[in-house]
Every structure is written in structure tokens, then in C-alpha cells.
Amino acid sequence: MNRKKAVIFAVVVLFGINLLNFYDRNAPGALVEPMRKEFHLSDTQIGLLGSAFVWIYAIVGVPLGRIADFWSRKKLLALGVIVWSTLTAFAAFAGSFPLLLFSRLGVGVGEAVCAPVGTSWLGDLYPANRRARVLALFMLAVPVGGALSFFFSGPIAQAWGWRAALVFAALPAIVLVPALLFLHEPERGAAEPMPAVREKATVWSVLKIPTLWWIIASGIFLNFNMYAIGTFLPAFLSRVHGMTLAGSGIATGFTYLVGGVCGGLLAGQLGDQIVLKRPDGRLLIASIISFAGAPMAYFGMIQPAGSVLVTFLFLTTAYGALNTYYGLVYSSIQDIVGPHQRGITMAIYFMAMYLCGASFGPLLTGRVSDYMARRAMNAAGASAMTEAFKAIGLQQAMLIIPILSVALGVVLYFGSRTIRGDIARREARVQLAMANAV
Numbered sequence: 001m002n003r004k005k006a007v008i009f010a011v012v013v014l015f016g017i018n019l020l021n022f023y024d025r026n027a028p029g030a031l032v033e034p035m036r037k038e039f040h041l042s043d044t045q046i047g048l049l050g051s052a053f054v055w056i057y058a059i060v061g062v063p064l065g066r067i068a069d070f071w072s073r074k075k076l077l078a079l080g081v082i083v084w085s086t087l088t089a090f091a092a093f094a095g096s097f098p099l100l101l102f103s104r105l106g107v108g109v110g111e112a113v114c115a116p117v118g119t120s121w122l123g124d125l126y127p128a129n130r131r132a133r134v135l136a137l138f139m140l141a142v143p144v145g146g147a148l149s150f151f152f153s154g155p156i157a158q159a160w161g162w163r164a165a166l167v168f169a170a171l172p173a174i175v176l177v178p179a180l181l182f183l184h185e186p187e188r189g190a191a192e193p194m195p196a197v198r199e200k201a202t203v204w205s206v207l208k209i210p211t212l213w214w215i216i217a218s219g220i221f222l223n224f225n226m227y228a229i230g231t232f233l234p235a236f237l238s239r240v241h242g243m244t245l246a247g248s249g250i251a252t253g254f255t256y257l258v259g260g261v262c263g264g265l266l267a268g269q270l271g272d273q274i275v276l277k278r279p280d281g282r283l284l285i286a287s288i289i290s291f292a293g294a295p296m297a298y299f300g301m302i303q304p305a306g307s308v309l310v311t312f313l314f315l316t317t318a319y320g321a322l323n324t325y326y327g328l329v330y331s332s333i334q335d336i337v338g339p340h341q342r343g344i345t346m347a348i349y350f351m352a353m354y355l356c357g358a359s360f361g362p363l364l365t366g367r368v369s370d371y372m373a374r375r376a377m378n379a380a381g382a383s384a385m386t387e388a389f390k391a392i393g394l395q396q397a398m399l400i401i402p403i404l405s406v407a408l409g410v411v412l413y414f415g416s417r418t419i420r421g422d423i424a425r426r427e428a429r430v431q432l433a434m435a436n437a438v
Contacts, residue, residue, distance in 0.1 A: 006183075006184060007125050009183070010121070010125060010183050010184075011122070011125070011134060011137065011138075013176070013179045013180055013183060014118050014121060014122065014138060015137060015138055015140070015141055016172075016176055016179070017077065017081060017114065017118070017176050017180060018114055018115075018118055018138055018139070018141035018145070019141040019144060019145040019148070020081070020085070020145065020172050020173065020176060021084070021111050021114045021141065021145065022141050022142050022144075022145030022146050022149070023145040023146070023148055023149040023169060023172075024084060024085065024088045024107060024111070024149075024169050024170070025053070025107070025111060025145075025146075025149075025230075026145065026146040026149040026150065026153075026230050027088065027149050027153050027165060027166060027169045028049055028050070028091075028104065028231075029050070029149075029150075029230045029231045029232075029233070029234060030149055030150045030153035030154050030157070030165070030234055030249045030252070031153055031154075031157050031162040031165060031166075032046055032231065032232070032234060032235050033234070033235060033238055033245055034157055034161070034162040034245065035100070035162055038162075039096070039097045039100070041097065042366070042370055043232075043365075043366035043367075043369045043370050043373075043390075043393075043394070044363070044366045044367050044370055045097065045366075046231065046232075046235075046362070046366055047231065047362035047363035047364070047365060047366025047367065048101070048362075048363060048366075049100065049101060049104050049231075049362070050104075050227055050230075050231045050358075050361070050362030050363070051358075051359045051360070051361075051362055051363040052101055052104055052105055052108075053104040053105065053107060053108040054108070054227065054354045054355070054358040054359040054362075055108075055354075055355065055359055056105045056108035056109055056112075057108035057109075057111060057112045057350075057354055058112075058350060058351040058352075058353075058354035058355040058358075058359070059351065059355075060108070060109050060112045061112040061115075061116065061347045061350045061351050061354070062344075062347045062348060062351050063347075064076070064080075064112050064113050064116065064347065065116040065343045065344050065345075065346055065347020065348070065350070066343065066344050066347065067343075068113070068116045068117050068120055068343035068347075069120070069340055069341070069342070069343035069344055072185065073117045073120060073121055073185055074180060074181065074183060074185045076113050076117055077113055077114065077117045077118070077180060078177050078180050078181055079110075079113070080110045080111065080112070080113035080114060080117075081110065081114075081173050081176060081177050081180070082110070082173065082177060083106065083109055083110030084106070084107045084108075084109070084110025084111045085110070085170040085172075085173035086106075086110075086170070087103050087104075087105075087106030087107045087109075087110065088103070088107055088166055088169050088170040089166060089167050089169075089170035090103045090106065091103035091104070091163075091166045092163035092164070092166040092167045093163070112350075115346055115350055116342075116343045116344075116346040116347050116350070117343070118138055119135060119138070119330060119334075119342065119346055120342040120343045120346070121185070121186065122134050122135060122138055123334050123342055124186040124187065125186055130272060131272075131331045131334055132267065132268050132270075132271030132272040132275065132282065132327050132328065132331040133268035133269070133271070133272050133327070134268075135268075135326065135327055135330045135331050135334075136264045136265065136267045136268030136271065136326060136327025136328075136331075137264070137268065139264060139323075139326030139327060139330065140260065140261060140264040140265075142226075142260060142264075142323060142326065143256040143257060143259065143260015143261060143263070143264065143319070143323055144256070144257060144260065144261065146230060146252075146253075146256040146260070147252075147253040147254070147255075147256035147257035147260065148253070149169070149253075150234065150249040150250065150252040150253035150256065151249065151250055151253035152165070152168065153165040153168075153169065153249060154234065154245050154246045154247075154248065154249020154250065155246045155249065155250070156168055157245060158244070158245050158246045205341070206337055206341055206344060206345045206348060207348070209336050209337070209422050210418045210421075210422060211283075211332075211336055211415050211418045211419045211422045212333070212336065212337075212345070212348075212349070212422075214283075214411050214412070214414050214415030214418065215283075215329060215332065215333060215349065215415055216348075216349055216352045216353065217411040218286075218325070218329065218408055218411045218412050218415065219329075219349055219350075219352065219353030219357060220352060220353050220356045220357035221357060221404045221405075221407045221408040221411065222322060222325050222353070222357065222408055223353045223354060223357035223358035223361060224357040224358065224360055224361040224364075224400075224404055225297075225322060225361065225401045225404050225405065225408075226322060226358070226361070227357075227358040227361035227362050228361040228362060228364075228365040228398070228400070228401060229319065229401065230362075231361070231362040231365070231366075232362070232365055232366070232369070232394060232397075232398065233248075233252045233255070233315075234248040234249055234251075234252045235248070235394060236301075236394050236395065236398060237251055237252065237308075237311075239387060239390055239391035239394055239395075240305055240391045240394070240395050241305055241306060241307070241308050241311065242305065242306065243308070251308070251312060254312070254316070255312065255315055255316045255319050256319065258316050258320070259315075259316040259317065259318070259319035259320035259321075259323065260319060260320065260323045262320045263319070263320035263321060263322070263323030263324040264323050264324070264326065264327060266320075266324055267286075267323070267324040267325070267326065267327030267328045268327045270282075270285050270324075270328070271285070271327050271328045271331055275331075275335075279335065279419060279420050279423050280416040280417070280419050280420050281416075282328040282329070282331060282332045282335075283328065283329065283332055283412050283413075283415045283416035283419055284412075284413070284416040285324075285328055286324060286325055286328040286329055286412045287409045287410075287412035287413040287415075287416060288409070289321050289324045290321065290322075290325070290405055290406075290408040290409035290412060291405075291406065291409035292321060293317070293318045293320075293321025293322060293405050294318075294402045294403075294405035294406045294409070295402065296314050296315070296317040296318035296321065296402075297314070297315070297318035297401045297402040297405055298399065298402035299314045300313075300314030300315035300317075300318055301315075301395060301398045301399055301401070301402070302395075302399070305391075318401075318402075318405070321405070322405070325408075329412070332415075332419060333345060333346070333349065335419070335423055336419065336422045336423060336426060337426070338426070364400075365397050365398065365400065366397075368393075368396070368397035368400065369390070369393040369394040369396075369397035370393060371393070372392065372393035372394075372396040372397055373385065373389045373390045373392060373393025373394070374389075374393075375393075376389045376392040376393060377389045
């Protein structure tokens with residue numbers, strides 16, 4: 001196999017693994033309603049399933065990211081896929097909420113290797129001026145994996161039960177792990193224009209970069225929104241707009257697929273074009289798009305019951321705006337750190353964005369939903385909680401998403417103000433190290 005074909009095959013396999021990563025991650029969101037009814041769960045407990053996954057994912061991600069900077073990325077990723085797929089299937093045999101929670105913790109451990117390894121690997125296959133496209137493609141797995149999960153999990157659950165849907169979610173690992181082990185792992189720094197200089201790959205060395213702090217803050221707001229949407233959008237469509245389990249899953253899948261793919265492709269195209277003109281362009285565009293997506297999310301959430309088409313159009317646009325983030329911001333991260341710092345940098349970034357953002361997305365949204373539902377029940381003078389009150393509560397809780405989209409735009413703008421200096425300082429360090437080595 002020649003080099004070009006080998007690179008394309010590697011991209012396809014890594015994309016497939018990331019696709020499975022987000023398919024399995026989103027499966028419980030597609031199955032919220034049948035699990036809630038079987039185990040008699042509150043929205044707060046549903047949120048805890050998502051948040052517990054996030055906590056373990058973020059905590060173990062830092063040591064795994066550090067390992068990805070010096071050990072075999074291929075072996076590390078293969079182990080991760082095996083662990084998360086096994087625990088996804090294990091959930092099908094859970095007879096109680098604690099066992100269901102345990103399975104999600106195990107999935108979090110396995111999936112924590114995927115992003116640090118995948119982004120580091122791809123960074124060694126493509127030079128800086130082509131990375132936005134390939135990283136945008138890699139992160140298209142977020143909407144496409146989510147879409148496929150909602151497309152299949154809801155209908156499978158409606159036909160054969162939610163447990164069968166989780167077993168189905170684990171099966172692709174049987175093909176993907178052997179394909180991964182077949183790949184040739186590139187040398188670290190192989191795609192750099194100058195020979196790779198080993199820079200300090202410690203937590204403190206990367207936290208000294210000002211732009212990284214703004215990017216971490218942006219990740220917190222983004223992941224709060226993405227995990228709130230992933231956990232509650234199918235339930236929102238079922239409760240507020242009266243859709244069936246299969247119907248809400250398919251509608252959510254189309255939102256993910258159409259909005260996510262369009263947003264990802266737009267990010268890759270814009271990101272690689274503007275970086276040739278201005279180094280701060282990727283973060284600046286990401287900021288503008290985040291501001292534009294906020295009103296789309298707001299209008300999508302406030303539509304009256306039955307306005308499915310209008311809701312779909314607004315929410316798909318809002319979700320597409322959120323998905324432009326990956327290609328634009330992930331490539332910006334690689335602009336400010338060296339090849340030997342990418343694993344630990346992504347792990348630190350993911351720890352912060354998941355612990356402070358994604359962990360609160362499902363849990364806080366669920367708690368606000370429960371609170372607003374009780375408030376609606378009390379306002380109506382009712383003595384029993386009904387599905388109508390639960391619909392009101394969830395619809396009002398989801399309004400936090402457009403608010404945080406505005407916050408996302410603000411911190412990305414501030415990041416665009418510092419990235420020029422950080423890129424210049426990194427280039428100066430590399431040149432100095434090379435001069436000293438001569």
C-alpha cells in the first residue's frame with residue numbers, strides 16, 4: 001500500500017473508531033424514556049448517568065493523554081475500544097440503576113483514550129495548513145455518530161427493547177480493532193515543516209499558554225450544551241411535541257446529521273482558508289458563528305407543542321453552529337503546542353471541559369427541569385406530577401443552551417486576541433532550539 005492510500009486508510013479507520021465512540025456515548029440519550037420508565041428514574045438521575053460518565057472520562061483522560069505522548073498510540077487506542085464496547089454491551093444486563101451507572105463509568109474509562117490519541121495521530125499525518133479539514137472530518141463523528149445512534153437505538157428499542165439496542169451498539173468493535181492494529185503509526189512530528197523539537201510535555205508547560213485558557217473556557221461552555229442536547233433532546237421532542245420513541249430518535253438523528261455535517265464541513269473549509277491570511281482567523285470565525293447560533297437555539301426551544309418542522313429547522317441550525325467548533329478550535333490547539341505536547345494538552349483540555357462543562361450539562365439541566373416541573377405543578381394547584389408538567393419543566397430548562405452559546409462566543413473572541421502572540425512565541429522557541437542544536 002503506497003503512502004497516500006495508507007494515510008487515507010488510517011483516516012478512515014480513526015474516523016470509524018471515533019464514530020463508534022460517539023455512537024456508544026449517545027445511545028443512553030436515545031434510550032432515556034424506556035430506561036426512565038423501567039427504573040422509575042427522575043430527570044436528575046438521568047442527568048447523573050451522563051455526568052458520571054463525564055467525571056471518570058475527564059479524570060482518567062489526563063494520565064492516558066500523557067501515555068499517548070510516549071507509548072504506542074495504536075495499542076492504547078485498541079485497549080480503549082475493547083473496554084468501552086464491552087461495558088456498553090454490559091449495560092444490557094443491568095437489573096438496577098447502580099449497575100447501569102457502573103456500565104457508564106466503564107465506558108468513560110475506555111473512551112477517554114480516543115480524542116488524545118486520534119488528534120495526535122492525525123496531527124502527524126497532515127501539515128498545519130491542512131489540519132482543520134482532517135480534524136473537522138475526524139470530529140464529524142460527533143454528529144454522525146450521534147445521528148446513527150439516534151436513528152438505530154430508538155427504533156431497535158421500540159422493536160426489541162432498549163437492552164438489545166445497547167448490544168447492537170457494541171458490535172462494530174469486532175471489525176474496528178483488527179483494522180486499527182493493521183495501521184502503521186507515524187512518527188511524532190512527522191508532518192512538521194521543520195524537524196520536531198521535543199518541548200516540555202508537562203501540565204505546567206502547556207498551562208503557561210494564555211490562549212489555551214480561553215480555549216479551555218470555550219470547551220466548558222460547548223460541552224455543557226452538547227451533553228445537555230445529547231441527553232435530553234429526544235425526551236424534549238417526545239414530551240413537548242408528542243413524538244414517539246422511534247420518531248424522536250429519528251428526528252434527533254436528522255438534527256445531528258444535517259446540522260453536524262454541514263457545520264463540520266463549513267469549519268474545515270473556512271479554517272484552512274483563513275489561517276493562510278491571519279493566524280487568529282480560526283478562533284475569530286468560531287466566535288462569530290457561536291453568537292449567530294444562540295438565537296437559533298432560543299427560537300428552537302420556545303416553539304409551541306406540535307411545531308415540529310419549525311423546531312427542527314431552528315435546532316438543526318443551532319446544532320450546526322456548535323459543530324463548527326471542532327475543526328476551528330482543535331486545529332488552533334495544534335497551532336500553539338508542539339507534536340510532543342499534543343496528547344497531554346488535549347487531555348488537560350478534555351479534563352476541564354468535561355469536568356466543568358459536560359458533567360453539569362445533563363445533571364444541571366435535569367435538576368432545573370425537575371424544579372420547573374414542580375413549579376408548574378404547584379402553580380396549577382395540582383397534587384400529582386404529570387407528563388404535561390414534565391414537558392413544561394424540560395422546555396424551560398433547555399433555555400440555558402442559547403445563554404451559554406453567547407458565553408461561548410465571548411471566550412472564543414478573547415482567545416483570538418491572544419493566539420497570535422502564542423504562535424509567535426512557539427515558533428521562536430523552536431528556532432532557538434534548532435539553532436542551539438547546530
